[in-house]
Amino acid sequence: MADDKITMEVARYRPDKDTKPGWQEYDVPLRTEWTVLDGLNHVKDEIDTTLAFRWSCRMGICGSCGMNVNGEPRLTCGTFLSDYAPGPVRVEPLANFPVVRDLVVDIDDFMEKLPRVKPWIIRDEEQSVDDGEYLQTPEELDAYKQFSMCINCMLCYSACPVYGLDPTFVGPAAIALAERYDLDSRDQGARERLDVLIEHEGVYGCTFVGECTRVCPKHVDPAGAIQRYKLKTAQESVKAFLLPRALRR
Ligand code: SF4
Ligand code: FES
Numbered sequence: 361m362a363d364d365k366i367t368m369e370v371a372r373y374r375p376d377k378d379t380k381p382g383w384q385e386y387d388v389p390l391r392t393e394w395t396v397l398d399g400l401n402h403v404k405d406e407i408d409t410t411l412a413f414r415w416s417c418r419m420g421i422c423g424s425c426g427m428n429v430n431g432e433p434r435l436t437c438g439t440f441l442s443d444y445a446p447g448p449v450r451v452e453p454l455a456n457f458p459v460v461r462d463l464v465v466d467i468d469d470f471m472e473k474l475p476r477v478k479p480w481i482i483r484d485e486e487q488s489v490d491d492g493e494y495l496q497t498p499e500e501l502d503a504y505k506q507f508s509m510c511i512n513c514m515l516c517y518s519a520c521p522v523y524g525l526d527p528t529f530v531g532p533a534a535i536a537l538a539e540r541y542d543l544d545s546r547d548q549g550a551r552e553r554l555d556v557l558i559e560h561e562g563v564y565g566c567t568f569v570g571e572c573t574r575v576c577p578k579h580v581d582p583a584g585a586i587q588r589y590k591l592k593t594a595q596e597s598v599k600a601f602l603l604p605r606a607l608r609r
Pocket of ligand 1: 512577
């Protein structure tokens, strides 16, 4: 292989036609500024128009370009081909999701689970518009900002061995998003979310492998959110044991 090229081994699979996934090799230019996504776009534009993959922003914001690169869940728009030189570099669909075609996975399961944790601001009583907006101090914003950086890229689900074994597990990003709203000074819905996550498929499904936090490209720390929820549910169990219902809040 010439120094100015790198081989991409790309997973190919059309579930409606193929009996099992296969591999196809493509040689693409090895340029310092080219990402894995640039390599795939070169294949699509210049070599093989049938290759299917998702992307949109090319700047780590939309979350749609997640794939396994040499076995690691990565945003392909932020992963450089030169880091894998001299190659080959293997590109596969994210693990733990059904494949729609080639590198495109079906994330319907996540879309169905996400609303379960009520990821929106819940108020006991809405204040009227005439009273103005709900104000926050910079410190109050800082309290939840880290958990609000999620781009729904699904890398954490792909890395999570618990989700791989038990698809009923609500999963890392959904739990991190629940924590984002619990920590928001404008929100009063923590109790409702806790009632959802106290179930088996909530936080107790997690055995604290910590891979979700390691692979997260936005430093959201879903593993940290899960541990905080475990603490809350433990406190709730103690309260339920010691206090009459009316005094538990
Ligand atoms: S928590 Fe991180 S890895 Fe998981 S979906 Fe959000 S941004 Fe992606
Ligand atoms: S293309 Fe949007 S995050 Fe990679």
